[in-house]
Amino acid sequence: MQTRQYRRIGEIGYGMAMSATETAVDAPEIGLRELKKQMTHDAIAQAAFRLTLEKGLDHVTIEEIAREAIVSPRTFSNYFSSKEEAVVSAGSEDPQEFLPAFREALEQEPPLRALCQVLSDFYASRTEEQLDRSLQLLGLVERYPSLLQGQVGRFATIEAELRDAVAEHTGTDAETDMYPWLMAAAGMASLQAALRLWAASGRGADHLVELLQDAFNQFSAGLPVPGR
Amino acid sequence: MQTRQYRRIGEIGYGMAMSATETAVDAPEIGLRELKKQMTHDAIAQAAFRLTLEKGLDHVTIEEIAREAIVSPRTFSNYFSSKEEAVVSAGSEDPQEFLPAFREALEQEPPLRALCQVLSDFYASRTEEQLDRSLQLLGLVERYPSLLQGQVGRFATIEAELRDAVAEHTGTDAETDMYPWLMAAAGMASLQAALRLWAASGRGADHLVELLQDAFNQFSAGLPVPGR
DNA sequence: GGCGATATTGCCTTGTTTGCAATATTGCGC
DNA sequence: GCGCAATATTGCAAACAAGGCAATATCGCC
Known part of the structure; x- marks a missing residue:
């Protein structure tokens, strides 16, 4: 890893x-x-x-x-x-692993779709062992709130990089335009929700990918209320 | 405050x-x-x-x-x-101030719209002094990354409460259903983006509300790419 | 093989965290 | 009002953590 x-x-x-x-x-x-x-x-x-x-x-x-x-x-x-930083660092993904792919994908697809694709590919190609490790980290974070801050910090870093990538690509300015913020946030929210539901489900990697795509689809559709 | x-x-x-x-x-x-x-x-x-x-x-x-x-x-x-927790606690909004309103609004509007309305009202009714304080906190967070963790933790708490409220209202289960997660995350993302752009703009409270509504609208519309 | 750059380490000072026991304050029944 | 029970506040002390500084070890390169 x-x-x-x-x-x-x-x-x-x-x-x-x-x-x-x-x-x-x-x-x-x-x-x-x-x-x-x-x-x-x-x-x-x-x-x-x-x-x-x-x-x-x-x-x-x-x-x-x-x-x-x-x-x-x-x-x-x-x-x-801090301890927390070290623990989280060991258990979580390195953003550098999919950021370059995301920048490439941006050339060919709209951002939301591009990110969905890249993340799906990324998790689909992870080994059992790597996925286990992610699960273990999720468990630890749940058990120790102080880890949560470390993890959230890490996610914030990734989100910032996504934001920059989007801003750069769409030619918008992250200082005045809202789109890059929302786009990056939606991506990370999808990832986080998918990871947690996946962890709760106890199912395999393919289910994680399904969840991910489901999340992105909901965002694309404007977050329709499920019931109606 | x-x-x-x-x-x-x-x-x-x-x-x-x-x-x-x-x-x-x-x-x-x-x-x-x-x-x-x-x-x-x-x-x-x-x-x-x-x-x-x-x-x-x-x-x-x-x-x-x-x-x-x-x-x-x-x-x-x-x-x-920690120091950080104290500082952030002083400068940021108390979620208890708009959560009850949100729960009420949920009875009458779809969640995304309800939250947009409640947050808009909330910030529209803040005093100059309160808004100034928010600005100062944003500045501090920017200057000291360690505060960011505290703030993000606070936001996470609010997000969790929003999530529970949404799950409860729509009758979905936050353990298996993705909607409450995405909905709450979209709300907090809108808030955060609006706050930061507002701070950068140096404009008044009405502009903050505009930004907020813009963010929510973009989510409702499925995050269309701005350029096209 | 030697030199400059830099990573690692030890030392030390200051600050933080937490349990425990002692003390002070408050709410409430009388 | 008075006193009892509950609980908030405090002091003390020990364990741990953070980080500057200077000495040392190691590496990469000429």
Whole structure:
């Protein structure tokens, strides 16, 4: 999980050196150093997540997490500003994984449809293990409200990126135009509702996708009252 | 600000005793004790808010806030679990102020329209001072990301109450039906978008109401792409 | 192989959180 | 009014967390 993609930093500098090696599709082009950083990041997050599952959030200390990840407590603080952040980071999706796809899809479909498509694809292609992890996180968030804030913060970040993407694409300004806000919010609301209902249903990944599409469809239809 | 309304607790008990005194419209019917609690709650929140405006969030300590509100630091912790919570609590609207109205409006209009109406009325009837306070909070949230989490948490609470109200009214189950989730989320998204654009616009309360209604209209219309 | 950049760590200070027990205040029946 | 029960407030203390700073270790690159 947490496979990362890195922003291309123009053509600056590295050009000569790397044209020799294979310019891999989603390769970092950023040294081994950065890679190791990601690894410790993930190691800490994993440790936090696992220990929380085992012992409950408030019986886990930063010191313990750090020991588990084989770093100093001080290093923990260099990566995360709280236990909660670490736990949530380990269990949830990395927005960088579908944002590029969303930007591409925007070229071909209206935003709402594009996002629906991208998210559906994304979740349809997740492994059992990844989905399990999402379920576990949902459970933890329900059990510990303090995690909720961390998660909501994470969602807010994704929403902001979606908003920017939409604003950029439609040529509207997120400072004065409402559409990007509503669009991004509708997307995240669909995702969140689908995830929670899916978790409650106890069914498989295909049901999650159904729920997602249902949510998007309701938004497209102007949120008709179900009963009538 | 923060005028509270209390749930009517049926006809239990107090009947005899209070029929003598005036059964005030939004009166607590809950002793002086409860009232004082609200007062210290507000006093602490006010202190937190004002000090943060003056000195910046991270130059304010709980001890200081407590002194300002004339309570012990320990008492602060009895009311709020963090500075952030206190600050946000002081600056933002109390959901109890429009939830009852929303429940009533649900009897007469479809949910989306009902919520739009209730929120419009609510903000239209706010004083300059109250609106100023909202603006100040928006500014603070922008300046200090850690406040954002507190605010989002507060919004989440309101959203949950909206959701329950909608689920209850439409007879749907929030555990299995998606409509209440989407409906509540759309409402809060409209509110948030309207507030932020309004803050950026620097215009008056009537513009906020316009923005609110615009947002709700876009949702009703199925979020059409603006350009075409 | 050495140098510059940067990641990691330890130390330390300040602030936060929470349980517990003591104290003060309030509501209410008499 | 008076006193009792309920509960709000406080002080104390211990455990934990956050973050600046400087020393050290490690990496990438020439």
